[in-house]
Amino acid sequence: MLLSVVLELLPLESKTASGTSGRDTQAWFIKTIAEFDAQMGDVIHPQAEKVRETSQQQKRPYTTSGLMLSSGPDSSHEKAKTARKNRPTWKPVYTGYAFSESQPVYVRLSSLSAELSALLQSQIVHSLQGRVITLLETTFTIHAVHTTSEDHAWAGTSDYTQLVRQNQGPVGKQIDLEFASPTTFRSNQDDIPLPLPEHILRSWWLHWNAFSPPEFKIDMDWPRFAADCVRVTSLRNLSTTHWLFANGKRGGATGYYGQVALAVRPPRLDSSWAEHALGAEQVLHTLAAYSLYCGTGRQTTMGMGQTRLDES
Secondary structure, three states: OEEEEEEEEEEOOOOEOOOOOHHHHHHHHHHHHHHHOHHHHHHHOHHHOOOOOOOHHHOOOEEEOOOEEEEOOOOOOOOOOOOOOOOOEEEEOOOOOEOOOOOOEEEEEEEOOHHHHHHHHHHHHHHOOOOEEEEOOEEEEEEEEEOOOOOOOOOEEEOHHHHHHOOOOOOOOEEEEEEEEEEOEEEOOEEEOOOOHHHHHHHHHHHHHHHOOHHHOOOOOHHHHHHHHEEEEEEEEEEEEEEEOHHHOOOEEEEEEEEEEEEEOOOOOOOOOHHHHOOHHHHHHHHHHHHHHHOOOOOHHHOOOOEEEOOO
16 A cells, blocks of 8 residues: 655744754654554664665655645645645745744655555554654644545555556646655766656656566666656746755755656657557556655655645
8 A cells, every 4th residue: 555644733832943854754753653563663764774775675665754834725724625726835844934833834754565554554643643743843733634635635545556557548648747845866976956757757666666566567678768758848836945954964955846747759760669658658647646655856755855746
């Protein structure tokens, strides 16, 4: 099962954000998992992973966001009151934001593995409401827990079989994506804060092949196919910013955010991609739907790369 959970938090004190909360959220999530299942806590603990960043084994079975702001028709306060074309706000809390006891903020957690999703769904999620947590040296109470897209646009459940089946038939030529938090990739020890199709699709492909059932593994040539045959068709409200970890005390990364559209183009006449092009749009749509759960790029366990299909 795939799971995306949005926690609605109410500040219990009026403070000013001293940075982004990605590391704080990750630490709280790992600690919470370990409280219920020490073995699972060891599995997902970052320090237990010694392999290279590029290895499929390195891919963690979860993501966490930093503190986020949310409003609009898909937030818990105004859901289903306005047409979907009015996109709900989902943006990070940055340094200097003033927390107010009357203004909720949000954190999102996702799971990519059946084992972690089962633990979250059976034991943890229903126990979270009313808990008190501390992020960025500020205390919050978990006011509500949203697990379906009807509750919140960034929440939901699915599984690998369902994602494949719902994209088996005719699909659109283009996917529209929303990157809500800074998204970046890494090459030669440098950040690549650009929505390049080959990096976006490779990121999703690595997570998909790391956690999907064997019958749904995607061809090893997919990243090279994406580099040659998937193109950007539009960019909207695209910007870059620097994302600091742990109040800026332990590094950061530069990333892009905004709306990006991708589409598969016909394979070049001199290429050997004709066979791969058959069904490529279905794969593209499947992986785009998967992005809600796996995120995009690096540091998705600390708030970067928050991604979803933009259906507005």
